[in-house]
Amino acid sequence: MAKITGIRGMNDVLPGDSARWQYLENIVRHLLAQYGYQEVRTPVVEQTPVFTRGIGEVTDIVEKEMYTFEDRSGDSLSLRPEGTAGCVRAMIENGLLHNQTQKVWYQGSMFRYERPQKGRYRQFNQIGVETFGLTGPDIDAELIVLTARLWKALGIDHAVTLQLNSLGTSEARANYKAALVDYLNSRKDQLDEDSQRRLSTNPMRILDSKNPQTQALLSEAPSLLDWLDEESKEHFAGLTSRLDACGVSYEVNPRLVRGLDYYGKTAFEWVTDALGAQGTVCGGGRYDGLVEQLGGKSTPAVGFAMGVERLLLLIEALNQFPEDLTSTADVYIAVMGEKAEQVVMPWAERLRTDAPNLRIVAHNGGGGFKAQMKKADKSGAHFALIIGDDEVANEQVAVKDLRGDAEQVSLPLADVANHLITKIDGVN
């Protein structure tokens, strides 16, 4: 019989790792609440046109990376390859964009059929933030400032840099695109194969080619910034002045184009060189045309998404995880003798009632007393509680400090919870 395995590029988050995910998620959730953003949860599967119309037919994501299938009624469905399109669909469908502004975020799995490598998986998780109904550069700035605060909270701010660009209005972009194609067509023979192909399909993407010869050729090419219309220039200036005022530094990168068709004006990426080839940790921009594209009333919008796995890899690489994440208990209860085994459950229940914020693990599964103490140590608990025949007879519990040098004491059961709470609060 063939061995049953998980699917390539789709990973398990195991007990030893889940605390790290929760650590990141908790920080993000708290931070977004600080800015007044609300969470939305949308399905993992959408009708395929949500993505083909939203992301763009000729993008790589839609052309060759989507998990698309027919359901039993013959409808074409797709696993979401990104979060924005589905989020916009939900906002339109529920009438949440009618004369109101919205600030929302989501978190969840996305799916793309690609060859896995470091920081790139077939099922991966994004935390995304989207805002609707706001035209000015102040909201673009707020989103970026918010991410900057997040990097600080995670201890990775020294390892990421902000790349910033304006893609202009669609008219400006169309004019620029024509100029770029003109320039590159005259030097077509010097382009690498991929770039030659993109010349007709998606010429802007040639700008961020990694091919050094192509990059050299581009140094003489027309720059997007020179083709910006007044409106876009003003918007971009409004954004940069606010970033300056908040002390967020950035690098203007006129070659920064994003892979999804719906972006215009502001585009940004936070990148790191600490993760190998997949260095973009967060990316986003303005997509004023998308809501209309998906059948809603024209609504301005800005948003971004960050890659959870990449952030976790980066925090790990920079050694920024708190040390106590591996601990599974604050208090570990070891028992000896039949009488103790009889009372340990009700006693532990009482402690959990009296000290609801402590993680209290009662030993299961028998084994010698020494083995129980080893487990107490491995659990990361600050205290071991010891219940043997003597303790049962006196309604007492022996409290042993596993981390400090306090003397072991015996306390009446009724006093144990308070003792632990004060001691452990003091430690934390």
Place this chain on the structure above:
RNA sequence: GUGACCGUAGCUCAGUCGGUAGAGCUCUGGAUUGUGGCUCCAGCGGUCGUGGGUUCGAUCCCCAUCGGUCACCCCA
């Protein structure tokens, strides 16, 4: 989709110029009948990724295949 490298114990790896394998960590028990971390001893644990070929004999050599990793591409 293309390329490079790699598959030996649960994990990290050694090894056999071809004679069916070993260490560290983990786990269990003991040295220390009710006291963890350090140390020492013992035990548990392997179709050497899978299939085929060469050979008296293959974990080792050859071929294929599957899987993993990294990179291209693309993006979070």
